[in-house]
Amino acid sequence: MSKFYITTPIYYVNAPPHLGHAITSVLADIVARYHRLSGKEVFFLTGTDEHGAKILRASEKAGREVSSFVVEIRESFRNLSPALNLSNDDFIYTPDKKRHWPGAQKLWQKLKEAGDIYKGKYKGLYCVGHEAFVTEKDLVGGKCADHDEKPQLIEEENYFFRLSKYTAEIKRRIESKELLILPESRRNEVLALMGEGLKDVSFSRPSQDISWGIPVPGDESQTMYVWCDALSNYISALGYGSEDETKFLKFWPADIHFIGKDILRFHAAIWPGMLLSAGLLLPRELVVTGMIQVGGRKMSKTLGNVADPFELVEHFGADAVRYYLSREVPVFDDGDFTQEKFSQAYEGNLVNGLGNYVQRISTMVRNYFDSRLEKPAEEEILKAPLKKGEVEYVSVPYFIEKIVFPEYKKTMDNLELNRASDAVFGLLKELDGYVQHYEPFHLIETDKEKTRVVLWNLAYGAVSLAWFLAPFLPQTSDKIFDIFGVVGKPQSEWNTFVVKEHKALFPRKL
């Protein structure tokens, strides 16, 4: 059985999860489920990034001990899994001394042994109020936004990682697609960056400035900066650096790192550089998602337009949120969220579309055939074909197998999840049209046998929809299998359908 290792980023715990985190996790989950369903041994990792000066300052501001301060937000990220039905196999967090630190420190050690760690001077803008370095972004009009003070340009000694040394090799891996970056435009962006040559990166800070972090092995006076601390989660979670590296040996390299475009540079430059230095394999693929905006604007706490995934789930259910995030928002481009768009998508495609379809078919089967439909003979099935265009006639199962499935598989394999979803909902549209064409609700009065064929095809269609949607809408998919009495049955055994009475799959919201 082949393995498949997929990760989300580890999320920074400076605030509870918002829809942007949810979308990355949901997309990764859909891919994880898809590969699991196609028979691979999948390891799906998510987690949180909890170290750093920002977090320490936030905890101090709240008058809390930092180690307990982060737990709350960590737990809210962990709760994304039950809320959104994420199938992650593990959850890693950076302050975990037992599970994470050994891996991070071993990795550091490897880089050091490779001669790629050296002491250097870091020059930066230091804000006295923050007692830390700030970036240009923290400034408003040259002054620190929080303290209204002008930061000072100061120097301090810390460790650097010789990233520059690996520019050519990283570039080669990306160009040759040994390290595949999707979509193409992101790949180009990174390659353009490589063209300028990568600079060495600051890799640690004096621990007096940042005590909240992982100590540099062999030099307690320094704390690891984010790179080695956070990026190493992808291997520490597999046991790298621990006594038992079985999982690491089995699952590394990652088949896919799902990331947002905002952290592309770290994942396309620094992370591969570190892995090369340590003599480890590079991930096969970086999948770079767009950002989800709210009402056309970037989500921000200042604007007060942060969309809360938990609220949405509570109101609409996990599958509705998963639906929106995977279909109504493009995977690779920026998307937009508004309450109105969400409701519209919910009403249109889930309530009126999928929910209504399942309802009308199951009702007819119950009313006309006492809830039970035996599979008609093949030649009978051909007598109620699906009309495609003007002249082409195919049976429903044939259409699903030869037209829908290949399109679904192709787009899923290319991670064009919204297009795969399009293919499935396109099938739904065909099936609704098929109902209208044969009018089983009339046909039953004149030709019961043909009605049986028509309804059997429609039930087969419903179950097929459930099969296709399993990675996207796992709960709904299970419900549909249950309604048609084929829970746990492979496609080859979708012969007799025994239909149950059921509640609306997607209740209408007022």
Add this chain to the structure above:
RNA sequence: CGCGGGGUGGAGGAGUAGUACCUCGGGGGGCUCAUAACCCCCAGGCGCCGGUGCAAUUCCGGCCCCCGCAACCA
């Protein structure tokens, strides 16, 4: 000249060198199994200016506008 992505009917999206597609909304018709759902038809569009081509929304150049990134916001 820091880097990059965009501008497609009322709205949101897809797409292509040659009849431009989908969803929602608007107008009309049909059906009644279904969660006032479903099916069919109609109106309306490729930011601006040049260039290359038999042909450009699609390729090239310029302009206008919007938006990201710029080394710890998915």
